[in-house]
Structure formats: structure tokens, C-alpha cells
Amino acid sequence: MVIELMTENSGAKISKYIYGQFSEHLGTGIYGGIYVGKKSSIKNVNGMRSDVVNALKEIHLPVLRWPGGLFADTYHWQQGVGPQDKRQLIVNTNWGDVVEDNAFGTHEYFELLRQLGAEAYINANVGSGTVQEMADWVEYMTRSGKSPMADLRQKNGQREPWKLKFFGIGNESWGGGGHMRPEYYADVYRQYECFLPQNNKKHPIYRSACGPNVDDYNWTDKVVKYAGEYMDGISLHYYTLPTNDWHHKGSATNFPEGQWHSVIQKAGRMDELLTRHSTIMDKYDPEKRINLNVDEWGTWYDETPGTHEGFLQQQNTIRDAMVAAINFNIFHKHADRVKLTCIAQTVNVLQAMLLTKDDQMIKTPTYYVFDLYKNHMGANVVQGIGKTPKDLTYTASQKDNQLTISIANTSINDSNEMTFKPQMNYSKIVSSYEIVGNKMDAHNTFEEPDNIVEKEFKDVLINKDGIIKAKLAPMSVVTIVIEKKKN
Ligand code: AHR
DSSP states (O other): OOOEETTTTTTOOOOGGGGGEEOOOOTSBBBBBBOOOOOOOEEEETTTTTHHHHHHHHHTEEEEEESSSGGGGOOOOGGGSSSSSSSOOEEETTTTEEEEEESSSSHHHHHHHHHHHHHEEEOOOOOOOOOHHHHHHHHHOOSSSSSSSHHHHHHHOOOOOOOEEEEEEOOSSSTTTTTOOOHHEEEEEEHHHHHHOOOOSSOOEEEEEEEEEETTTHHHHHHHHHHHGOSSSSEEEEEOOOOTTTTOOOOOOSSOOHHHHHHHHTTTTHHHHHHHHHHHHHOOOTOOOOOOEEEEEEOOOOOOTTTTTTSOOOOOBBBHHHHHHHHHHHHHHHHTHHHHHHHEEEEEESSSSEEETTTTEOOOHHHHHHHHGGGGTTOEEEOEESOOOTTEEEEEEEETEEEEEEEEEOEEEEEEEEEEEEEEOEEEEEEEEEEEEESTOOOOOSSTTTOOOOOEEEEEETTTTTOEEEESSSSSSEEEEEEOOOO
């Protein structure tokens, strides 16, 4: 079976923001995992862990969503600015019922973004906040010159306004964000959006509405119908669980073979969800002006035994790498509508890129998939014609004379081959890397941090007719970058 790659046509551009991430005040996702404070013995710059920042820079993290999640709907930004020792203590009622000191607030978030070179995506508090509170926060962040909130920001040490690129109005407003009905939420959204200050006329803030829970198609229908004209994007949340039972989701490691297959199959459901939600949006927005973003996705397992309840700490295995690859391949397929996604969550929480313990840090298999896929950022999707062999999933894109092909082999036991014939002659392999699992729950630990690392992928050949053949090991993800023949 040969897949013909339609390199003569230019597909949709893959927005780099598809590779976004999410960091919530949840467990050690921020405190300990990213932020340790200036006085910590862990190496840091202005309180941010240097190991974590450097690792995230390597994968070109483009955007980081903050402060939640459910936490966003209990967050009052004024409590998190000003001298750190005077900030108000708060109870994180959603996550572990712990008391936190608000040491990581707006200024620290933008400092983190500065170090990462990433864009801001802030989620407003719609559930328990007010329209005024939101308007003040945006004034605080984005207004230059003299104004009550700009003055307060300057008093707190930041002269220039920050760039706020993305702004979410509501998080899971159908659930923990207010138990709203879609008709009601659509009106609430309209009200908040109406008072969102657009201080930077050259770069208006991107307005993101709370979208559906999984397959709640009625939510999408009503919210886009009644509020679509006031939004730039709407966000879907979909998590991959091994079982259908939120009380017994399944373990991250040491799981039965059936749960390998259920996770692979459920990750693939993202395609159906995006197709159906997008079709509904087409009714009101046939031009596809409004984006369908997925600002929470990833695996969700039972918490690691012995960890703090509510901290959502889980290991990350080669199975998670499969889920990441499957999702990216689907997001690319829908690149005309999907412009931003955020995996949940960056460090120590759910499907994390990085795990930390005191001053140690390890990279997870998911981290390496982000690394393998980074050449797709900003490239144009290349459509493939032909039947994809069983257990394989792939994506292809081209930019700057380079064709990038990523493939995942989800088979537990079998090597599998894929053959591609690009319309144009791409003949020189520039780079070719893989990650491979030797068992279903292969993963890295603090004792053995290099069980899964990227290594050169050698089983790829291009013949004189430009036909590319790659043979993938079981449970592996590869990326091959090929350049055009020079005339
Ligand atoms: O990512 C964890 C939680 O999942 C988020 O806080 C919430 O939005 C979702 O239910």
C-alpha cells in the first residue's frame, strides 16, 4: 500500500499554537514544578526552575494557558499582585483543599512567559468573579499611560503593559464553572465580552468562549448561534481515559492489554468530535472564521498511589506518547478550524511533559513527541491519498523546502511498514528520529531517566523514484524530515 502525498497542493497551515500547553494551580503543577521562589536552593531565575524552563524552550512551547481550569473560577487576581509577603492566602477548593500563598500571580506568570518566549493565554473568572473584576484585570495587564489599573501595575514594578494574546471567558461553564445552560452561558459570554477592554488596537485580544464537554453538540450549537459573532474561538475539552468510569479510570502503569487498546481507540475519537462540532459550526460560520480549539486534552488515569489526593499526579509511558501522536495527527487534519490546543498539563499533572522531585527533573515520552513534532509548527498540511495500514497513524506537512512525516505504530507486538510517494521529488533525508517502548508501560523514572529517549531512526530509505519506505518498531513514534532535490 502506497500513500500518495499531495505535495503539489498546499493544505491548511498548522498553527504553532496547536502545540500549546496548560498550567493550572493544581498540585505541584506550578508550585514546586515550575515556581520555586527566588530563595530556593533549586537553580532558578526569578523563582522559575531553570531545568524546567530550558526543557520547555527546547520544544518551542508557543503558548501557556493559566491559571486554570477549575481553579480559574475561584481566582481573584488582585490577591496575587503586590508584595509577595502581603498577598492573601487562599484555599484551593478544587485541587487537594490546600492553602496557597498566591506567590505565583500575574507578574510571575508574565515573567515565566518572558523566559519561555511564549504567548499568554489567560482564563477569566466567570464562575465566581464579576465583569468589573475581569475588566480591571485586563486593564491592569494591557493598558499603557495613566489609568487606575495601569498605575497599580506600575506601582507593583511593571512599567510597560504586557501582551495578552489569548483570553478565555469561562472554563467548563457547563460544569464546575457555573452549571450553566448553553443559552444562559451565551448571554453571560456576550456580557463579559462587551466589557473586555481592547487597549492594543494593533493586536486585539483573541476572545475564546467556553466550548462543549466532549460530545455535547447542543452546547456548541447554542453558544455559536447566540454568541458566535463576538468570539474568535470556542474551546472543546476531551480527556482520554482507559475506562468509562471516572472513579476507576485505570492505572498509568502496569495495566492490562485491553487498556492499551481502549486508550488508543478513545484517543482516536478526537477526530469524530472535531468533525461533528465543526459541522455544527459550519451552519453559522461557513467561512470558518471561528476556531475550534481544544484547550484541555490528554490522558487522565487514577492518581499515583501514595500521592496527595487531588493533585492528579500520574506516570507517563509510551502509551501516552501514542496518545500525543494520535492527537497531533488529528489536529493537523483539522488545521483549517483548529488553531490552538493545550495539553493538560505541563509539569507533574495529568499527561505532563516533565516530572520533578525536589531538584530532579525528568522528561516523559510525551515530551519527546512534542520534540519530534516541532518541525510541523507553521508548516502546511500535506494530504495523503491511500489506505493507512492497520495500527499506524501518520501526518505530513511541508515548509521551506522540507517535507516532515511523523508516524506512530500503535501495535504492541508487530513492526509495521509505511510507503509514501510524494508528488514532488523529496530525496535527501535531513533528520530521522524515533522513540520506542520495549513494553506497554515503558517510562522514565528519577532512577532511570533515559529508558525512553529520542534516538536516530535508521529504518528509512528513499529509492531513485522518490518512494519513501519506513519500517517502524512496535510501540514507536518517528519523524522523518526530507528535503527536495536541488536542480
Ligand atoms: O485539567 C484538570 C481539570 O480538568 C481542569 O481544571 C478542568 O477544566 C477540567 O475538568
